[in-house]
Amino acid sequence: MSLRSRLALGCALPLSLALALACSASAQTAKPMLGFTPDSAQRERALEGVYDKQLDGSEMRAWLEQLSSEPNHVGAPHNKANAEFMLAKFKEWGWDARIETFYVLYPTPISESLDLLGPKPFTAALHEGPVEGDRTSGKTQNALPPYVAYQGDGDVTGDLVYVNYGMPEDYKALERLGVSVKGKIVIARYGAGWRGLKPELAQEHGAIGCLIYSDPADDGYATDDVWPKGGQRPPQGVQRGSVQRMMLYSGDPLTPGVGATKDANRLTRETAQTILKIPALPISYADAQPLLEALGGQMAPRNFRGALPITYHVGGADAARVHLAVKSDWSLKPIYDVIATLKGKDFPDQWVVRGNHHDGWVFGATDPLSGNVVLMEEAKAIGQLAKTGWRPKRTLVYASWDAEEPGLIGSTEWAEAHAEELQKKALAYVNSDSNERGFFGAEGSHSLQTLVNQVASETPDPETGVSVADRLKGKFMLDAASPTAREDVKLAAAATANGGEFPLPPLGSGSDYTGFLQHLGVASLNVGFGGEGEMGGVYHSIYDSYDHFLRYGDPTFDYEVALAKSAGRIMLRLADGEAPPMRFTPVSSAVAQYLKEVKGLVDKDRTGDEKLAHLLAAKAYELSNDPLHPLAAPKPEAPVPALDFSALDVATSRLDAAAKAFDAAYATNLGRLDRKQQASLETLLSGMEQGLTSAEGLPGRPWFHHMLYAPGLLTGYGAKTMPAVREAIESRRWAEAQTYIVVTAKTLDTYAERLERGASSLSAK
Ligand SMILES: [Zn+2]
Structure with a gap:
């Protein structure tokens, strides 16, 4: 915890509820606390003061280093070791903890190749390689090569067409140019829409293969210096990810709607709707440049052009020919959800659930471990409160999910396996994922908007000392003043300008709340800090490492502490309110x-x-x-x-x-x-x-x-x-x-x- 945040709290007492009560209650008495009477709010703030004192950035730093020291994707030995480490920790902190195992379809690459044919042949490296100053970047023994999970496998040769971001409007633009992708292999750049839509839309338009690359315009050298000089994506960096059609359903493709237990009824790979039919591969801009350079045909429309030092063409008539082959192992793999419970004293059958995933694509320091160690820190601090004799009114459930990356699988399977019980008992689900320096962000169910606003107004920003809500308000005002401001930003600025709440943006998908919110109807939030780190440039690559996080994520771990404070308060108030803190x-x-x-x-x-x-x-x-x-x-x-x-x-x-x-x-x-x-x-x-x-x-x-x-x-x-x-x-x-x-x-x-x-x-x- 930084000096500044300790001063903001204004007291330095040992772990004692009675003493802390006298100290921290005076600071915040005027602020309303939804779900609490003035008296119970005072007691709750005292508790929160004691909770804050348990939070320790250096502890999170040590866990982050350990958890991200080896590849931790689904099926990796270190991923299982991490689950077991957390299980032991939760138990040590006084939680009732267990590992729940599911068996899910998780493809891993056996072989992949990409060649440019023709007069200037080129073989793509499809390899990231070590970088100086990034100590884990050479540790590839248990790492998977860059790939996208749930593409269709295949061995195809065809002409290449550049489709910009590969979104619907890009296909409209190509149609006006008279360019079709039927029978062709497309190359799309990352951005403007979710990764999985690119091969899916390519497939719908008749393409036989799909490449996705990271253009330096979007997260490479055109945005800032690249790793290791700066934080952004180096030429050989590749964004892995899932291309499962999660908009149909998330989780294990073979068990929609039910938990993927050992003897669950399963679809076959061929009948699962969420698996693509064409092969797809993610590549670096070092590998993409020779392919794009070889393209002839018409000049790409202005909005198609990225930051590579080439003239961008779309291909078509005068196309480059490429050979793409991907083959995967499609066996079932076990996944390990760590579930810890602290029983409520008044309403044990009312659950407040908190989650973050623990699996990464390679080392996953920022995504997901920066959020996962915060979840651990909260559980430790709450465990300390429980050791003083305090118990939450409602039951707290802390979960570290496995297999989020391939398709929100660990959380979805758990939500499906316990659907009936969760629909009866779960009051709310609070999610986090990557966390870094920057602004507080929360999206989700609007019944929780007031709670979130109140917590944000009481959480100090570690670097400026003002509340994270006030910082956000300043940002809304500034962004709304821009001539190109988005409508939702203008609305947020208008709402906060006259003292109102900042509206919560709605949740789409992309992390573990989906099974809870959109499948089961459990009120949900996704919280975290961001916008001032540089994890975007190493997102889902081998360089999302401990060393990168230390330099460009949250060097002081102060925003890790700030997330533990804000998410922890949300959890404690949900668990302890005289009535659940919801407003409609x-x-x-x-x-x-x-x-x-x-x-x-x-x-x-x-x-x-x-x-x-x-x-x-x-x-x-x-x-x-x-x-x-x-x-x-x-x-x-x-x-x-x-x-x-x-x-x-x-x-x-x-x-x-x-x-x-x-x-x-x-x-x-x-x-x-x-x-x-x-x-x-x-x-x-x-x-x-x-x-x-x-x-x-x-x-x-x-x-x-x-x-x-x-x-x-x-x-x-x-x-x-x-x-x-x-x-x-x-x-x-x-x-x-x-x-x-x-x-x-x-x-x-x-x-x-x-x-x-x-x-x-x-x-x-
Ligand atoms: Zn994540």
Whole structure:
């Protein structure tokens, strides 16, 4: 812990609840604490003061060095050793801990090759190699070579086409250039959308293979000095990752919806929907440059051009020919989830769950171990509190997941295996993953927005001493002042400018909350610091190492301590509140905002169509065409029909009234509830988020039950809110949009009805 953060807390007492109470309670008395009365808030702050004193950056540093000292991907000996090390630690700290094992399909490469054929033949190195000053970078004995998991394997030869980021708009641009990828091998650069969409969209467009490379424009020398001089991606660095179609369902591809236990019913590799059919390989920019340089054909459109010292062409007519072969071992592998429990004294059947994964792609110092050691530190500090005789009111569950990298597998299998129990007992799930210097970030369920804001306003930023909430507010103001500011940033700046809460961005996917939030309907958060480190440049490469983290992640471990403080407070307040600290007007505001956005999309489509029709009618494309570089005109769209949003209008108003009534009743009656009221409030709130789910799930992907937040089918990690309605509109499936306006409205009605019931039971005397 830094000097500054110790001063901010203002006391230096030994571990004693009574003494700490007197000290830290005075500092923060004025601030409200959701779920607590003034008296219980004072006791809770005292507890948090003692908790803070247990946090020790040097301890996290030692664990990080040990856990990242050898390759720790799924199946690596060190990954299992790490799980066993954590198990012993949790036990030592007084937790009831165990390892839960699942058996999952996890492909590992047997062989891979990539050759450029033709006049200037070139064989790709597909190898990262040691770097001076990075002590683990030469330790490749148990490491896997760069690859993307759940690509399709294959041995293909074909012409190469450069597809920019390989996103839908890039294919539209190629179509206007008259370039097809059918029967070709595509090369896409990382960025602009989730990795897995690149080979998936390539496959949909008829490509027979897919390469993905990291352009220096995005995380290499055009952004900063490269490792080891700076933190960014060196020429030979490769981003590994999963290309499993996680937008259909996450977890083991062979066991959707059920835990991958030893004798679970399994699909075959061929019938699993989430595995791709074409071979794919990630490569470095050192390997990509000769391939891109060999491409002829038309000049790549301006937005396709990266930072390599070449002229970017798309290929096509005058293409380079390449040979790509990938072969994997498709056997089942065991995975090890470490689960630790501290039983609650008042509501043992109410669980507050915290998780971070422990598997990496190679050494995984930042991703995931920087977050995992914070989770360990929290568990240690909470264990110390328990040794003084304190017990949480509700049960705490701390989990270190395995196999997140290949497809959120450890957390998803656990969530599926314990679905019924979790839907009955889990009040909330709090996730973290990579952590580094920078700004506090939290995304997730809006019922937890007030709790998060309150905690952020009491967590000091280690380098500036102001609260992490105030720093965030300053950033929103500055970002919103930019002429290119995003709408959500402007909204956040406007909300915080007049003293309001910063809105939580919604969760899409990309880490272990998905199984809890979107499959089971457990209120979830993802928290962490970031934006001022440089882990992006070594993301999923062999150089995401302890040495890199020490220089460019969080050299002082102060942001590791800051995360343990903020996430720990969120956990303690969820576990200890007189009632669960949830508030629902932030939910109704978010819903109103999402409805406004989806309506806006329809209007935007209509105006866009009219503009295009006008340009087409005036023959603007033909008239301005350059015959030497012809560009086809876009195709006209079928007209947008009128959509009837009245069901959502009515549901949103009802939700607004219900949320206000509930929040008012909660504020008035907290601390005055009888046993029966208290018990029914506990049950209501732990099942509340499930009110936002529908049993049938999203169209075409029934595993995703949440009707308010989902990963986008065409964005991957990026969130889509009111996803069934929004994605139907975005893809111009108007009838489906109309159907899901009604389905989503019904879900919101269920949620509002629960709040109405809750409000009247809180107020009943
Ligand atoms: Zn991760």
